[in-house]
Amino acid sequence: xxMMQVSFLAIVMLLLLGLVAHILNVRRVHRxxxxxxxxxxxxxxxxxxxxxxxxxxxxxxxxSAWILFLTALFFLYLLTPELFxxxxxxxxxxxxxxxxxxxxxxxxxxxVMMILVVVGSEKMPESLQYYRLAExxxxxxxxxxxxxxxxxxIPLLWVSILISTHMATIHPTFWAPEWWAGxxxxxxxxSLLIWPMAKEMWEGRS
Amino acid sequence: xxxxxxxxxxxxxxxxxxxxxxxxASGQDEDDxxxxxxxxxxxxxxxxxxxxxxxLSLNQFVRxxxxxxxxxxxxxxxxxxxxxxGNPESYKVPYIWLYYNGNxxxxxxxxxxxxxVVENPNSLDLRRTLFVDLQAKLPGEREYHNVNQIPQVVxxxxxxxxxxxxxxxxxxxxxxxxxTQIGGVGEVKLRAYMHDGTRDYYSSGRSNTTHPHYGxxxxxxxxxxxxxxxxxLVGPQSPRYNDPLEYVAEVFDPDDDLMAVRLHITxxxxxxxxxxxQEAKSGRVSFKAAQYGFFGEADAGKNFxxxxxxxxxxxxxxxxxxxxxxxxxxxxxxxxxxxxxVENLHVEPVDKNYYYWDEYNFSVVMRNQEPYSIxxxxxxxxxxxxxxxxxxxxxxxxxxxxxxxIYFSTDDAFDVLDRGxxxxxxxxxxEYDQNNERSAEMQWYEPLNQRLMKYDLVxxxxxxxxxFVLILPLLGGIFLEKWMGKGRxx
Numbered sequence: 001x002x003m004m005q006v007s008f009l010a011i012v013m014l015l016l017l018g019l020v021a022h023i024l025n026v027r028r029v030h031r032x033x034x035x036x037x038x039x040x041x042x043x044x045x046x047x048x049x050x051x052x053x054x055x056x057x058x059x060x061x062x063x064s065a066w067i068l069f070l071t072a073l074f075f076l077y078l079l080t081p082e083l084f085x086x087x088x089x090x091x092x093x094x095x096x097x098x099x100x101x102x103x104x105x106x107x108x109x110x111x112v113m114m115i116l117v118v119v120g121s122e123k124m125p126e127s128l129q130y131y132r133l134a135e136x137x138x139x140x141x142x143x144x145x146x147x148x149x150x151x152x153x154i155p156l157l158w159v160s161i162l163i164s165t166h167m168a169t170i171h172p173t174f175w176a177p178e179w180w181a182g183x184x185x186x187x188x189x190x191s192l193l194i195w196p197m198a199k200e201m202w203e204g205r206s
Numbered sequence: 207x208x209x210x211x212x213x214x215x216x217x218x219x220x221x222x223x224x225x226x227x228x229x230x231a232s233g234q235d236e237d238d239x240x241x242x243x244x245x246x247x248x249x250x251x252x253x254x255x256x257x258x259x260x261x262l263s264l265n266q267f268v269r270x271x272x273x274x275x276x277x278x279x280x281x282x283x284x285x286x287x288x289x290x291x292g293n294p295e296s297y298k299v300p301y302i303w304l305y306y307n308g309n310x311x312x313x314x315x316x317x318x319x320x321x322x323v324v325e326n327p328n329s330l331d332l333r334r335t336l337f338v339d340l341q342a343k344l345p346g347e348r349e350y351h352n353v354n355q356i357p358q359v360v361x362x363x364x365x366x367x368x369x370x371x372x373x374x375x376x377x378x379x380x381x382x383x384x385x386t387q388i389g390g391v392g393e394v395k396l397r398a399y400m401h402d403g404t405r406d407y408y409s410s411g412r413s414n415t416t417h418p419h420y421g422x423x424x425x426x427x428x429x430x431x432x433x434x435x436x437x438x439l440v441g442p443q444s445p446r447y448n449d450p451l452e453y454v455a456e457v458f459d460p461d462d463d464l465m466a467v468r469l470h471i472t473x474x475x476x477x478x479x480x481x482x483x484q485e486a487k488s489g490r491v492s493f494k495a496a497q498y499g500f501f502g503e504a505d506a507g508k509n510f511x512x513x514x515x516x517x518x519x520x521x522x523x524x525x526x527x528x529x530x531x532x533x534x535x536x537x538x539x540x541x542x543x544x545x546x547x548v549e550n551l552h553v554e555p556v557d558k559n560y561y562y563w564d565e566y567n568f569s570v571v572m573r574n575q576e577p578y579s580i581x582x583x584x585x586x587x588x589x590x591x592x593x594x595x596x597x598x599x600x601x602x603x604x605x606x607x608x609x610x611x612i613y614f615s616t617d618d619a620f621d622v623l624d625r626g627x628x629x630x631x632x633x634x635x636x637e638y639d640q641n642n643e644r645s646a647e648m649q650w651y652e653p654l655n656q657r658l659m660k661y662d663l664v665x666x667x668x669x670x671x672x673x674f675v676l677i678l679p680l681l682g683g684i685f686l687e688k689w690m691g692k693g694r695x696x
Contacts, residue, residue, distance in 0.1 A: 056694050
């Protein structure tokens with residue numbers, strides 16, 4: 001396994017970490033409420049009570065950041081054949097990839113896929129509504145600074161996409177530091193996006 | 207005993223002659239005397255002193271004979287006939303048999319050992335010269351015919367005495383050296399035919415014969431069919447219609463028959479288009495295409511096959527066997543008459559970096575070898591590690607008697623999958639060129655560049671693309687929030 005594969009694994013692990021933290025956070029709150037109330041509290045009721053709106057601007061930017069994250073992930077790993085020799089964009093969709101609007105179409109592909117994930121997650125039942133991506137941050141209390149920091153993921157992902165695009169334009173030349181810079185930005189962005197869950201899990205552990 | 211009778215008869219005749227000669231002396235009429243008058247010489251005869259009888263000397267007898275021959279020729283002829291042949295009523299019929307001590311089923315190429323034996327009951331002086339033929343009756347025929355050409359002769363002295371029988375030794379017809387001379391196969395009846403100038407005799411008249419003696423013999427003659435080996439077509443691999451071509455084969459007939467060797471030339475559908483026949487004995491046969499005029503200009507571009515049939519007069523055998531009509535020998539595949547002259551294939555990329563997105567000028571020099579212009583469709587095809595002769599462009603071009611470079615300029619020849627690959631290109635056309643091909647191809651010596659994207663990062667196309675990529679997610683997020691309203695307070 002080469003370093004690029006390890007890096008990809010690291011991103012997947014970080015995503016899983018965010019997911020697990022989110023699940024554990026919701027369960028822990030549910031358990032504690034039930035202990036305080038000394039009675040069973042329906043999960044749907046709890047989740048409704050827990051949910052607090054974070055503001056339309058923040059929510060729109062947070063969703064944009066997640067969409068941008070998937071696009072940047074595609075650009076870093078699937079645009080050039082360094083990691084996936086036969087599963088990259090230019091091999092799978094050569095006509096589209098080498099067309100004049102090939103990059104834009106690739107970006108569109110990533111965006112649409114993430115939008116579909118968001119829309120699809122809305123179909124979750126009430127008892128699993130905390131899996132809905134659009135409501136993800138409504139279960140956490142976030143300060144304005146934390147929100148700003150999280151929204152900073154968007155410019156970081158922009159830079160990551162620019163780096164990936166540059167690497168595609170100079171391919172087959174490969175400059176590893178540049179690639180690692182792109183990866184670092186992507187990783188950092190993901191870290192910011194899962195920060196509220198990780199922080200909540202850490203702070204509420206006792 | 208028979209000889210004794212013959213000698214006795216001859217003696218009686220001579221005695222009668224003597225009595226006739228002596229009659230005048232014993233009182234016969236002078237007119238009856240037909241011999242010469244006694245001339246009193248010493249050797250004419252001398253009278254017996256006791257009875258006036260005289261002995262007939264040899265000289266006298268000769269003179270008698272001469273005078274009878276001269277004066278009474280009819281009686282003289284009758285007398286000589288009597289002396290030579292005896293009484294025709296006393297001539298006995300000779301017998302003849304065939305003698306064959308072999309297998310009654312024989313191949314035509316076997317050496318026949320058919321003999322005949324004659325038993326002649328007549329005494330030596332009565333025997334006549336006999337002429338003997340071997341006769342055969344083929345299946346379905348009603349008449350016998352002679353097998354040999356020259357009759358075998360049995361002279362009167364050709365007999366040996368065996369007990370009281372005069373028989374010949376075994377005799378055969380020396381010019382019959384195989385059963386092929388019998389002229390047929392199947393159950394053939396054989397008999398001996400004998401004649402003495404007066405009468406005819408047949409061995410088939412004798413039925414009470416036992417092996418190996420036969421009156422009429424029935425043998426089963428089989429034929430070994432002719433064979434053919436090593437059929438080859440000698441000539442160029444892909445000949446023109448007027449190239450020297452020679453059909454060669456080895457033929458063999460076990461019976462050593464003269465064979466009619468027929469070469470059949472067929473078209474790919476198996477239809478016979480030409481045939482020629484040669485008569486040959488076992489050995490090599492050859493049909494030269496030019497000699498027989500097998501192929502003409504109209505045959506250019508056609509594929510032919512061939513087979514042989516061998517006829518030995520009895521069996522007709524084909525090679526390859528015609529049980530399967532499609533079984534033939536291949537060839538020749540006559541080249542088409544070339545019309546085009548094609549040379550100097552070339553490719554010139556607009557950019558010397560050989561990017562896959564570049565425009566390439568593929569070109570070829572063509573001319574018509576005929577003194578007129580033709581319009582033919584020409585197709586450009588490309589082969590890379592990803593594409594196996596992918597058609598790029600087809601165009602109808604005018605080919606003139608003068609050499610002209612024809613260009614196919616295209617930026618659609620390669621795509622991103624071809625980057626880094628070696629490539630070949632080919633022009634395909636519907637007429638034959640000087641190599642009797644309908645295409646010409648070339649392996650280019652420069653591989654395509656590995657570069658993935660046509661534009662640099664700082665370029666308008668990439669800028670526009672990136673703007674779209676960066677803005678679209680923002681718009682997507684805003685759209686989702688507007689649509690779902692999850693972040694709205696209250």
